[in-house]
Amino acid sequence: MRSDRPKRRSGAAVRIVTAGICVLILVLAGVAITGGIEADRSTARLARSGDLVQAYLDLTRAVAVQHAAGEDRKRRTRPRTRQRFDKAGVVVARSLDVLGRFGDPADRELRARIEVYERLFTLEFERYFDALDANDIALARTFKADGDPWAEVLQGLVSEGGTAQASESLREINALRDSQANALRFTAVAVLLGLGVMVALWLVLRSLRLRIDDATEEDLQRLQHAALTDSLTGIRNHRAFEEDLATALANLRRHGTTMSLVMIDLDELKAINDSDGHQAGDRAIRTVGDRLSDTLRAGDSVYRIGGDEFAALLPEASTWAAFNFAQRLHASLESDGGGVTVSVGLAESNMLSTRDGLIEKADIALLEAKAGGRDTVVFLSGMERPDLTDSSEDRRHRGTLASALARAVDAKDSYTRSHSETVAELCALIATNLGLDGEHVAAVRLAGLVHDVGKIGVPDAILQKPARLDEHEFEIIKAHSALGHRILHGTDLSHEAPWVLHHHERMDGAGYPGSLVGDEIPLESRIIHVADAFEAMTSDRPYRRGMPDGDALDELRRHVDTQFDPACVGALLSGLGVEPAVAAAT
Structure with missing residues (x-):
């Protein structure tokens, strides 16, 4: 279920981002359309303004032509002058029509005034030309004098309108330039925003992809962990x-x-x-x-x-x-x-x-x-698989008895709890490395398990004394090996009883209880003696801390041939993975 959440969140995020992009595209499209419409309007206004400017220019030239025609009084050129005047009048009419169609209210008002003065001017000059045709020079001069003021007013009005329209055209040009610049800016902004949105979308999708991958990897790891x-x-x-x-x-x-x-x-x-x-x-x-x-x-x-x-x-x-x-x-x-x-x-x-x-x-x-x-x-290295059928009942009984006796001893001596079991396994380790067969190793292990069974008869005050024993107390402790022999001799462990009796004998004869020397001591007792000493040296006591294993092994080496059997010490070193030469050097 947890792996579905990132996927659902990723789908929702993609939809949100997509909706945002669509909205942004619509906004940018609206801005672009608005800019285009504004540019079209500016272009149209500029075109209209151009037409109006052109109309004023044409009107200015036409009025000037008409006014100049009044200065030509020569008979031979008079037809052409009259023709130019009439053509200029057509231009004036066309220009006024442009002003009427495209001009704003001010242009139309100005057009009306120009049209009035144009009629007055034209009327006076028509009379002027008629008087010239009648060779009435004096009357012609009178008409011309009456028409010149109208021409001046007309030229002023045309000039005023042309100037205003020229200014308007400049404004339209600037407006068009601004609208084009704005369109370019909007386009640039739109492109940048579009790129930004695409990058943002890519980053969002990449982040979601990574989160999905992480969630998937987490699911795989969780499944793998569950499988193992x-x-x-x-x-x-x-x-x-x-x-x-x-x-x-x-x-x-x-x-x-x-x-x-x-x-x-x-x-x-x-x-x-x-x-x-x-x-x-x-x-x-x-x-x-x-x-x-x-x-x-x-x-x-x-x-x-x-x-x-x-x-x-x-x-x-x-x-x-x-x-x-x-x-x-x-x-x-x-x-x-x-x-x-x-x-x-x-x-x-x-x-x-x-x-x-x-x-x-x-x-x-x-x-x-x-x-x-x-x-x-x-x-037990090298032993055969034990027979656990009914035919081995005696063997199981011996093992159970030995374990029970060992627990009884360890429970009595709270400072050496599990001591018997440790000694038993060390005995098995030494016996294995000495090359004894499986049954012999098993027997030595049982002997190691019950080697201190005689301590059952030692007073608790001595066993649990939180200090070194005095000479009298030590003599009481020494009796435990003989007591253990008597206890075992009356049980199914009588075969191991002599080994327990002599497990405190020394190679130099200074041990107890029989002061045996060298090979007089049973091999099994020598094995137990080395295992017991090593475990005692490495275990904590109320009056001292246990030695490190290396120091205890060095101590065994130093007392080889006096207290300990060298073969048994060597077998222990081999069993613990220590080279005898190295141990000797230290």
Whole structure:
């Protein structure tokens, strides 16, 4: 509907502009017609004035000829003189007729006076010529003397009329010149206005065209956004995920960088829908979408790819960075207090990764997370897709038990919340880079998840003390590994119990509880020891801030062969994308 508005506005604007042009054309046409009529009138008046001037000139010459004829008294030339007088009389009559037909009231009044004096003058001179014909010279002179005053008056009247008409002709000439100049000015103005209107129309149409194009582009962008956006959460949808994943993998192969894929599943959505209704389920889905958006770095993208399934693409992010992303997501959901939890599977790509292979790895990790009790994060490179049929019930039970024990420990120690899960994933990362098989990696991960289960028996006052422990308190804390061994030994996790017992042993024998040395310490315990130390150094405590990852790795390097297994430290460095030589140099 919004895209129709600019088009309707453009149609109305075009109609308004067209109407304005028509009105302007009519006005200009009226001005041009008026100017033409005025010019025609001026031309007609000038022609009439010219005729009148010519009539006065003819009249002046004719009167002069008649008056001059009275001076010729020679007998032999008298016929020709009389003939000239008569012809001049004809000219006078014709000129008077012109004055009568074309003159204004003043001309007609003057004509009447001229006509009177012309008759008097003609009468006296006719008598004059008759007296000459009778050879009565004295009488002829008398008639001529009587006619000369009339001739003078007549000449004065003709001269007066001619002068007035000449002035009128000059005025008409000036008026015609002015009307022509005005016509030229009006024409120039009309042309300029016409050009201006055409330019204005072009600008209006161009502006409207641009607005329509912008509106169309906005509609296209909105449609494209709608096609790539999930309507419930407002984040990108499955189609956008497929397009962005293909682009990210192409960039990865072209530039040789890395990328992590995070697959997220909203836990127990069906149970929420069944117990609280689908609106509650929709709220839970929106909550996950909102928290995912809040957790993003610049350049990251999140998607809803199914009913309760989400994904995130993290360019130039290692597995450890992806794990931190997942931990931030869990912390954000927990801070909401709505009870919404998610299970997360991680997969890191390389230049040889394919779309299907990367998604398969992330799916396997996600299935393992859900099988392990949900609300967990799993990265297990190279593992097989877990068997989720009834025959794997024991395996799922072990995972659920380990997750429950880990949450119990993390809930008891508020300063190390999610510590167990982080250690578990670091253990899986180290074990994978040491080349252990999938089942072995899964077992080490479970051991890492429950490595601090013995802290359940440690008093809260010691666990939550906002300062460093004294010697007596530290001895109480040290007992947690043995207590954890006893707890696990009586469960389905008895296989992992010895690894938990010795995860605080040192390579130089200065650890506890058995003071084992080197290879006497189970490999799995050495893995947990490195993972536990790295997580502890990088996490905040009430009495100190966590170290940057680089500083913590340097600390591990400095204590290789005394406290930590060098192979395990190297595997952690590789898993975090750090070259061992570089770490050693720092």
